[in-house]
Amino acid sequence: MTDDLKRQAAEAAIEFVEDGMKLGLGTGSTASWFVKLLGEKVRAGVNVVGVPTSEATAKLAQDEGIALTSLDEIDRLDLTVDGADEIGPDLALIKGGGGALLREKIVAAASARMLVIADAGKHVENLGAFPLPIEVVRFGKKASERAVAELISELGLSAELAWRIRGGELFATDEGHVIIDASFGLIPDPEALARGLSEIPGVVEHGLFLDLAETALIATPEGVKRLTRA
């Protein structure tokens, strides 16, 4: 059921693709549907070029026969289509459940437009039930963790911090960094938290995507809802 909804959101996003576009290609199970459907469009003759937001998406796009480039080769992307872990008020997002947040944010910021696609379960009244990914460099990672904890307490919040582990090892992002997952339950002021996290030297990026998504396509059992940021 959820997978069906993810596919429906991706199908709706395909309608935004025009011949000649430079596209940011998101990461995750929902964005993968978009990449697969884009592959069908390419095989049907539509000419696009993509910038993938992860090694996994690069591999999938290559398998689908989608031409790829990098942000070093082009000036600007027309459109980025990506999934999210949570979509809150004003299309504020939590992303990074798959660890691709850094490249995803760079690609979204280089795009004229970011379109986020999701099943209805991701649409929330307030951000924070999904643990917020915070990407830190390996050097001094314990000091970075302490700085994150201090910031959280200065902001009057509380959160459980956990290093992301996969296969018994610290999870490594495509850029070789590690991730702290911060379980807040509720993030009452995402802007203040985002600002504070960005000021910590060892924090490379965090999963709060604020003022980036312009449109959301949310697939519900009653059809795909389109939300636009005011």
Ligand SMILES: O=C[C@H](O)[C@H](O)[C@H](O)COP(=O)(O)O
């Ligand atoms: O790092 C991963 C990305 O931010 C994903 O877009 C996000 O986790 C949503 O993934 P999914 O569509 O698999 O739920």
